[in-house]
Amino acid sequence: MxxxxxxxxxxxxxxxxxxxxxxxxxxxxxxPGLLRFATRMLGNPDAAADAVAESLVRAYRxxxxxxxxxxxxxxxxxxxGNRCRSHLARRRTSDISLSEAPPLADPSDAWAVVERGEQVxxxxxxxxxxxxxxxxxxxxxxxxxxxxxxxxQVTGARIPTLKMRVHRAREALxxxxxxxx
Amino acid sequence: MxxxxxxxxxxxxxxxxxxxxxxxxxxxxxxxxxxxYARLMTAATLLSxxxxxxxxxxxxxxxxxxxxxxxxxxxxxxxxxxxxxxxAVTLRLRPAWTLGLAAAGLAAILLLPGDExxxxxxxxxxxxxxxxxxxxxxxxxxxxxxxxxxxxxxLHLRDENHDGIWHGxxxxxxxxxxxxxxxxxxxxxxxxxxxxxxDDGFGVGxxxxxxxxxxxxxxxxxxx
Numbered sequence: 001m002x003x004x005x006x007x008x009x010x011x012x013x014x015x016x017x018x019x020x021x022x023x024x025x026x027x028x029x030x031x032p033g034l035l036r037f038a039t040r041m042l043g044n045p046d047a048a049a050d051a052v053a054e055s056l057v058r059a060y061r062x063x064x065x066x067x068x069x070x071x072x073x074x075x076x077x078x079x080x081g082n083r084c085r086s087h088l089a090r091r092r093t094s095d096i097s098l099s100e101a102p103p104l105a106d107p108s109d110a111w112a113v114v115e116r117g118e119q120v121x122x123x124x125x126x127x128x129x130x131x132x133x134x135x136x137x138x139x140x141x142x143x144x145x146x147x148x149x150x151x152x153q154v155t156g157a158r159i160p161t162l163k164m165r166v167h168r169a170r171e172a173l174x175x176x177x178x179x180x181x
Numbered sequence: 182m183x184x185x186x187x188x189x190x191x192x193x194x195x196x197x198x199x200x201x202x203x204x205x206x207x208x209x210x211x212x213x214x215x216x217x218y219a220r221l222m223t224a225a226t227l228l229s230x231x232x233x234x235x236x237x238x239x240x241x242x243x244x245x246x247x248x249x250x251x252x253x254x255x256x257x258x259x260x261x262x263x264x265x266x267x268x269a270v271t272l273r274l275r276p277a278w279t280l281g282l283a284a285a286g287l288a289a290i291l292l293l294p295g296d297e298x299x300x301x302x303x304x305x306x307x308x309x310x311x312x313x314x315x316x317x318x319x320x321x322x323x324x325x326x327x328x329x330x331x332x333x334x335x336l337h338l339r340d341e342n343h344d345g346i347w348h349g350x351x352x353x354x355x356x357x358x359x360x361x362x363x364x365x366x367x368x369x370x371x372x373x374x375x376x377x378x379x380d381d382g383f384g385v386g387x388x389x390x391x392x393x394x395x396x397x398x399x400x401x402x403x404x405x
Contacts, residue, residue, distance in 0.1 A: 016332070020244055027237045035232040045234065053236040057243050064331040065381075067369060116227070123224045142201075142225035163202075170201060170221055171193050177220055 009069035016064055023060050030073060031056070033144055034080050040139045041084040043128050051087055055080040074153035077144070081136065081154060088132060126176035130169055133157075137165035138173065193217065308394040310353050312338060312362075314372060317345030319364050326360030326389075328353045333363060355396040359389035 006014075006025070014022040031052065038048035038055075059066075059079055066075050127135055140146045140154060141162075148159045155162065197214045199205035207218045312324050322338040328351075329335045338347035359379060362370045371378060375390030 023244060024237065024241055027240055031235060031237060032231050035234065036229065039232065040228060049234055049236050053239050056236065056240045060244050062331055064325065064333065120227045123227045127228065143228045167198050173224060174193060174217055174221060177224055
C-alpha cells in the first residue's frame with residue numbers, strides 16, 4: 001500500500017498495476033472537494049453523494065484513459081461536473097430545495113449553529129439562483145480555489161469565458177447578499 | 182450596494198474584480214469595495230465547509246466487487262488454434278478514398294505468415310476486429326478501448342513494410358466498442374476512418390471512435 005504523500009501519477013500507476021486498494025488514497029485526497037463541488041452544483045447532499053460515488057467508480061474503471069495523471073484533480077472534477085450536469089438535466093431547477101442542502105459543518109456552539117446556518121442558507125439561496133455555468137465557475141474559483149487554467153481543464157471553456165462567468169457571478173451574488181455580515 | 186435603479190445587478194468596479202482574482206491587494210480598495218470584497222469572501226468561506234458525509238466505503242466496495250483483471254488481466258490466448266483454422270476477413274469500407282489504405286492493410290494481414298501476435302480464435306459470442314491506420318513516421322501505434330479497459334500495452338499494431346500503414350486485429354466480444362489509437366505512446370488519436378464516434382465523457386469536443394464487432398459464428402466477418 002502506498003502512503004498519502006505519494007504523487008497522483010504514482011498512485012495511478014499503482015492502481016493500473018493491480019493495486020486497486022491504492023485508489024482509496026485518491027478518494028481520500030479528492031472526495032471532500034468533489035462532494036463540496038457536487039453539493040453546491042446540485043443543492044442536494046444525497047444527490048451530490050450519488051454523483052460523486054458514480055464519478056469515482058467511473059474514474060476507476062477508466063483510469064487508464066486519464067491521459068495526464070499529473071492533472072488527475074482536474075480530470076476528476078471534470079467527470080464529476082459532467083455527472084452533475086446529467087443530474088441537473090434530468091430534473092427541473094425547481095426541484096432543487098435549499099432546505100435539502102444544510103450547512104456542511106457542525107459547529108459546536110448552539111448560537112453559532114443558528115447564526116451560521118442562517119448565513120449558509122442565505123448564501124446557498126443566492127448561489128442556487130445563479131445560472132448553472134456561473135454557479136460552477138464561482139464554486140470552482142472561490143470554493144475550490146482553482147486557477148482559471150485549471151478551471152478551463154475542468155470545464156472545457158476558454159479562460160476569458162470563465163473570467164466573465166466568475167465576474168457575472170460575483171455581481172449577482174453581491175446584489176443578493178446585502179444581508180450577509 | 183450593487184443594485185441599480187431598476188433593482189437589477191450592475192457591474193462591479195474592475196479594481197474589486199482584480200482583488201478577487203488576486204491581481205490587486207484588497208487593502209488598496211476604497212472602503213465600500215473592501216466591504217463588498219469581505220462579503221464575497223465570507224460567502225466563499227461559508228460554502229467551503231468540509232462535507233460531513235463520505236462515499237469512500239461505498240466506492241471501494243464497488244471497486245472490490247469488480248473483476249480483478251479490470252486493469253491488469255491477461256487475455257486468454259488461443260493463437261495456435263487461430264493459426265490452424267482459416268478465417269475469412271472482410272471489411273465494410275466507407276469513403277472510396279479509404280479503399281487503398283484498407284486494402285493495403287488487409288493484404289498485409291492475409292499475405293504475411295501468421296505470427297505470435299495474431300488474434301485469438303473467436304468464440305461464438307466474439308468476432309474479429311481489424312484496425313488500420315496511416316501514421317507515417319510513427320515508432321509505435323497501439324489500440325486502447327473499452328474492450329481492454331483503455332489499458333496500454335495490450336494491442337500493438339504493426340508496420341512490417343515501414344510504409345506508415347499500421348495494422349492489427351483482435352478477437353473482441355460481439356457488440357459495440359469505443360477505441361482510440363495511441364501513437365508513439367503519447368498522442369491519442371480517434372481513428373479517422375471509424376465513421377462513427379461518441380463523446381468520451383471527459384471534455385467538450387473529445388470523441389472516441391466506435392466499432393461494431395459481429396459474431397464470427399454468424400458471418401465470420403469483422404465490421405469496424
